[in-house]
Amino acid sequence: SATRPSVVSPKDLESFQQHLTQSTRILALLGAGLSASSGLPTFRGAGGLWRTHDATSLATPEAFERDPGLVWQFYSYRRHMALKAKPNPAHYALAELARKKRRLHYTESERLSPRAQHPASQLKLLHGSLFDVKCSDFFCNYVEKNNYTDPIVPALAIPTDESDPTSTSALAARGIQPNELDISDEGVALPELDYSHLPKCPKCKRGLLRPGVVWFGEQLPSSVLDDIDDYLKTEHKIDLIMVIGTSARVYPAAGYVDMARMRGAKVAIINMDPNDIPAGGLYDGDWFFQGDAAQIVPEILR
Numbered sequence: 001s002a003t004r005p006s007v008v009s010p011k012d013l014e015s016f017q018q019h020l021t022q023s024t025r026i027l028a029l030l031g032a033g034l035s036a037s038s039g040l041p042t043f044r045g046a047g048g049l050w051r052t053h054d055a056t057s058l059a060t061p062e063a064f065e066r067d068p069g070l071v072w073q074f075y076s077y078r079r080h081m082a083l084k085a086k087p088n089p090a091h092y093a094l095a096e097l098a099r100k101k102r103r104l105h106y107t108e109s110e111r112l113s114p115r116a117q118h119p120a121s122q123l124k125l126l127h128g129s130l131f132d133v134k135c136s137d138f139f140c141n142y143v144e145k146n147n148y149t150d151p152i153v154p155a156l157a158i159p160t161d162e163s164d165p166t167s168t169s170a171l172a173a174r175g176i177q178p179n180e181l182d183i184s185d186e187g188v189a190l191p192e193l194d195y196s197h198l199p200k201c202p203k204c205k206r207g208l209l210r211p212g213v214v215w216f217g218e219q220l221p222s223s224v225l226d227d228i229d230d231y232l233k234t235e236h237k238i239d240l241i242m243v244i245g246t247s248a249r250v251y252p253a254a255g256y257v258d259m260a261r262m263r264g265a266k267v268a269i270i271n272m273d274p275n276d277i278p279a280g281g282l283y284d285g286d287w288f289f290q291g292d293a294a295q296i297v298p299e300i301l302r
């Protein structure tokens, strides 16, 4: 933001903006770090723990099968947080670029970019959306888009307890209402929820509903994969791929960086952590902008 001193070197800024001006085919791979400044935790590193659970260990079909109540409480909490969060300056700057230039892609499943008026046709949710739900029964194909009901069923309400003095100060720091207990705090007891408490499929009336996201071992949405394949595998050159706030460890998305490079793309990385460089490494003439995406993205796209 304008109030923070720039962390981008003038030389890098100049060469990047010169390349950006000449670029028409642009991809962006966007990760959880894009929304970190909006207060939404990432999956790995600081904030990657939810209570005592590694966040990625809850994003599996096996975890849902074992303890759907726990997995739903994790997602219900994240839906609640995402509904309260606001897009940050990076979301707005990317939305603006998408309106002006050709094309952008997306990996994360939080839905702040739509609220920053990012054109929907330019936003591809590789790992689904926190606000889609679908039936977990293998034989049922029920899908519901944009379900913003919070909580989705009463049992998944974030517990509140106005008399608990420990909740207030810890929560205020995280922007949570003082009368809401922070269920990401392992000191706050979680109710045990089973099939009877959780949302059921209105179509088959038997299966549990589950978040409409892509878990480990599951296939990415084929329409999105086809679209990206078309874009990356045509004979056209790609000018630039921006890799923003993602550890670029999860495939197939992480592989798009090398695929774009093979089509001639230069790579620009925006990340807090200088070690989070995609597997192929950085080449001469690429950029690594270290810092908060919410500050750097608007600065370099200006």
Ligand code: BJW
Pocket (backbone or CB within 6 Å): 030, 031, 032, 033, 034, 036, 037, 042, 043, 044, 045, 048, 056, 059, 107, 108, 109, 110, 127, 213, 214, 215, 216, 217, 218, 219, 220, 244, 245, 246, 247, 248, 249, 250, 251, 252, 270, 271, 272, 273, 276, 291, 292, 293, 294
């Ligand atoms: C900041 C910042 C600030 C912080 N500013 N920066 C090839 C090789 C090896 C393995 C595989 C392979 N191909 C497939 C696999 C298996 C697996 C995989 O990749 N495993 C790897 C871990 C090795 N992939 C899959 O299983 C995928 N499916 C698949 O391939 O299917 C094939 C198939 C075919 C046919 C039949 C069946 C299957 C599916 C992957 C699904 C991932 N799902 C999740 C959860 C989504 C739902 C939810 O929201 O809960 O997606 S996991 C999680 O990771 C989420 C994210 O989209 C994804 C990536 O995380 P992201 O966004 O990079 O976040 P972090 O936390 O990792 O990083 C944050 C970054 O931000 C850090 O770098 C910070 O430094 C930075 N940062 N603050 C700037 N302010």
